[in-house]
Amino acid sequence: MTSRFNDMPIKNKLTMMIMGTTTIVVIIAFLAFFVYQLDATWQDNKNKLTSVARITGLNVAAAITFHEQQSAADTLAALSVEPSVLAAFVIKPNGQIFAQYRSLSGMANKHVQEPSPKIDELIAEASTESFWSFDKDLEAVEPIIFDHQQIGLVIIRSQPTNLLAKTRWFIEFTAGILALIFIIIYFLSSRLQQVISGPILHLVEIMRTISEQKNYCLRVKKETNDEVGTLFDGFNEMLENIETRDKQLELHRENLEQQIALRTNDLSDTNRKLEDMIVELKLAKETAETASKAKSEFLSNMSHEIRTPLHAVLGMTELLDHTELTEEQRKLLTTIHSAGKTLIGLISNILDFSKIEAGKMVLDYVAIDLLSTFNETIAPIVQMAEQKGLKVEICIEGTDGLLVLVDPTRLKQILTNLIYNAVKFTVQGKISVHSSLRRQSDNNADLLIEVTDTGIGISTDAKATIFDSFTQEDGSTTRKYGGTGLGLAITKKLVSLMGGEISIESELGKGSTFLVIIPCQTQNKPLTVEATPDCAADRKEIKGTSILVVEDNADNQNVVRQMLEMFGFRVDIAGNGLQACEMTAHATYDLILMDCQMPVMDGFEATRSIRERERLTGAHTNIVALTGNVVTKDLEQCLIAGMDDYLGKPFSLQEIHTMAMKWLPAQDGTADRNDDNRDEAWQGSAEVT
Numbered sequence: 001m002t003s004r005f006n007d008m009p010i011k012n013k014l015t016m017m018i019m020g021t022t023t024i025v026v027i028i029a030f031l032a033f034f035v036y037q038l039d040a041t042w043q044d045n046k047n048k049l050t051s052v053a054r055i056t057g058l059n060v061a062a063a064i065t066f067h068e069q070q071s072a073a074d075t076l077a078a079l080s081v082e083p084s085v086l087a088a089f090v091i092k093p094n095g096q097i098f099a100q101y102r103s104l105s106g107m108a109n110k111h112v113q114e115p116s117p118k119i120d121e122l123i124a125e126a127s128t129e130s131f132w133s134f135d136k137d138l139e140a141v142e143p144i145i146f147d148h149q150q151i152g153l154v155i156i157r158s159q160p161t162n163l164l165a166k167t168r169w170f171i172e173f174t175a176g177i178l179a180l181i182f183i184i185i186y187f188l189s190s191r192l193q194q195v196i197s198g199p200i201l202h203l204v205e206i207m208r209t210i211s212e213q214k215n216y217c218l219r220v221k222k223e224t225n226d227e228v229g230t231l232f233d234g235f236n237e238m239l240e241n242i243e244t245r246d247k248q249l250e251l252h253r254e255n256l257e258q259q260i261a262l263r264t265n266d267l268s269d270t271n272r273k274l275e276d277m278i279v280e281l282k283l284a285k286e287t288a289e290t291a292s293k294a295k296s297e298f299l300s301n302m303s304h305e306i307r308t309p310l311h312a313v314l315g316m317t318e319l320l321d322h323t324e325l326t327e328e329q330r331k332l333l334t335t336i337h338s339a340g341k342t343l344i345g346l347i348s349n350i351l352d353f354s355k356i357e358a359g360k361m362v363l364d365y366v367a368i369d370l371l372s373t374f375n376e377t378i379a380p381i382v383q384m385a386e387q388k389g390l391k392v393e394i395c396i397e398g399t400d401g402l403l404v405l406v407d408p409t410r411l412k413q414i415l416t417n418l419i420y421n422a423v424k425f426t427v428q429g430k431i432s433v434h435s436s437l438r439r440q441s442d443n444n445a446d447l448l449i450e451v452t453d454t455g456i457g458i459s460t461d462a463k464a465t466i467f468d469s470f471t472q473e474d475g476s477t478t479r480k481y482g483g484t485g486l487g488l489a490i491t492k493k494l495v496s497l498m499g500g501e502i503s504i505e506s507e508l509g510k511g512s513t514f515l516v517i518i519p520c521q522t523q524n525k526p527l528t529v530e531a532t533p534d535c536a537a538d539r540k541e542i543k544g545t546s547i548l549v550v551e552d553n554a555d556n557q558n559v560v561r562q563m564l565e566m567f568g569f570r571v572d573i574a575g576n577g578l579q580a581c582e583m584t585a586h587a588t589y590d591l592i593l594m595d596c597q598m599p600v601m602d603g604f605e606a607t608r609s610i611r612e613r614e615r616l617t618g619a620h621t622n623i624v625a626l627t628g629n630v631v632t633k634d635l636e637q638c639l640i641a642g643m644d645d646y647l648g649k650p651f652s653l654q655e656i657h658t659m660a661m662k663w664l665p666a667q668d669g670t671a672d673r674n675d676d677n678r679d680e681a682w683q684g685s686a687e688v689t
């Protein structure tokens with residue numbers, strides 16, 4: 001209801017409010033007047049009746065005194081001239097009715113009963129009457145006085161006909177007047193409301209036009225100086241502000257458009273330049289990629305080219321070592337062998353470093369037994385230390401029953417670098433290697449490796465840069481101890497790759513401690529099964545077995561041939577892949593040792609060709625790659641080409657023997673071509689890279 005009123009047009013609201021207010025006021029005024037009129041009429045009636053009662057009392061006083069009841073009744077009967085009188089009673093002081101009169105309507109009216117015999121009550125009742133007692137008849141009670149004595153009472157009851165008639169008339173009159181007033185009020189209010197609503201409607205109209213046409217030049221016409229006038233002033237001022245702002249905006253927009261046009265031109269220029277730059281950058285990127293590829297290829301080739309002659313040098317020295325030599329000659333040979341080994345280590349370091357720098361170092365996680373990995377790694381260095389007269393303490397704790405998931409090759413590399421340095425930089429005293437697993441949860445632990453020596457120590461200044469590549473404490477270190485300054489840089493990068501940290505504590509002249517912490521996963525060692533003796537190895541007979549060595553370098557051909565023949569193998573040599581294919585087409589070999597990079601046809605191509613042919617015959621000859629390239633890419637290529645295993649150059653007598661025995665077919669004729677064997681071999685390839 002309220003919301004309907006709120007939503008009404010202001011015009012209607014004002015009309016309703018004026019009409020409502022006026023109507024209420026008029027009704028209240030009429031009601032007051034009506035009550036007043038009613039009371040006046042009632043008083044009038046009452047007075048009249050009282051006068052009649054008093055006159056009647058005077059007239060019946062003699063009749064009471066002389067007990068002339070008929071005379072009193074006649075006097076009362078004279079009241080019949082007043083039609084409103086319903087009944088009249090003359091009552092003696094003892095309460096007895098002395099005479100009475102009832103009009104015809106009084107007789108018909110049942111509630112006109114005889115008065116109470118108690119005079120006091122009658123008088124009291126008469127005095128409480130008022131015009132509000134609509135349901136009651138009018139009653140006048142007057143004492144009859146004779147000779148200063150009350151000799152009775154006159155009671156006259158009358159019907160308030162006048163009153164009712166007046167009321168009815170009044171209501172009809174009021175309704176008529178009200179209707180008239182209502183029409184006049186409506187007429188006036190609909191005119192008057194225009195004084196208020198007119199300007200507001202004008203404002204609304206202007207507002208609507210502005211919002212539809214967006215024309216802020218329009219203004220409202222102010223006609224009064226009241227609040228509405230002030231509102232109009234405010235509204236006009238607001239419109240003026242908007243108009244001014246619009247003009248400013250328009251100006252600004254024009255400016256902006258000019259600026260945008262300028263900027264667009266600039267941007268187009270910049271865009272063109274950028275596009276040119278992108279083309280240049282693309283070219284530069286392609287050049288860089290080509291250069292990077294060339295660098296990788298160069299590294300790969302260099303690795304191959306250096307390893308190949310080194311292989312010959314190391315192989316020959318090893319073979320020479322198995323011949324009769326003088327003490328002096330043997331010493332010289334040992335020096336040549338150790339220099340060759342150092343050179344190999346150097347090449348490996350450079351390759352590793354460039355791989356890490358290029359972000360191509362990928363870790364290969366394997367679950368290993370920490371104790372045996374440590375023992376394998378430390379054993380050769382311990383020998384070196386003992387030869388130097390250094391004491392070595394090794395303590396490995398907390399690894400019982402556990403396998404640790406790490407990249408074993410890289411872990412060995414870290415250990416070797418640290419322990420080798422400790423031995424290298426310690427003249428006397430001891431080296432201690434302490435390792436433990438600090439459990440973090442059921443399957444997670446931190447692997448702690450602490451390598452301590454009593455060597456020359458590292459100065460505080462040098463400690464800050466010791467892990468940077470090509471950094472040594474001072475130039476004299478190279479002269480005195482040798483080295484490239486790459487070992488610790490590689491170690492630090494490997495530790496970081498594994499998610500670990502390396503730190504150093506050292507004091508000049510007192511020694512150093514390198515602490516490595518590597519987070520790793522652990523798993524319980526499976527229950528050890530009693531190792532069954534390698535029957536296949538037992539069943540392998542060297543005598544009479546033929547091995548085809550595919551190698552282009554004459555020196556290496558010699559080395560491999562002599563090494564194998566030393567064990568009793570029969571050896572044929574092919575100078576390249578094509579020759580190998582031809583030779584294997586005419587003869588059957590127990591094993592092929594295949595170099596990878598060769599002129600005419602390389603080892604990959606030759607292997608693919610041999611495997612293709614074997615697909616038709618169903619035969620399988622194991623092929624082991626002999627490669628100087630130990631980068632993952634090349635080893636993967638070997639696997640894809642169909643080779644079974646690889647042997648990195650340079651290899652020792654022991655290594656080539658182990659490899660040959662691993663891949664020779666068993667004596668009973670069953671080829672030792674075990675897929676697990678092959679998988680294991682190729683898993684190892686990732687470790688070597």
Ligand code: ADP
Binds near residue numbers: 453473483
């Ligand atoms: P390299 O040993 O080939 O020079 P590293 O990176 O392994 O390269 O070591 C860098 C330098 O850090 C060494 O030249 C040496 O000055 C110092 N250094 C490394 N380990 C030790 C150590 N245990 N005691 C004293 N100095 C060390």
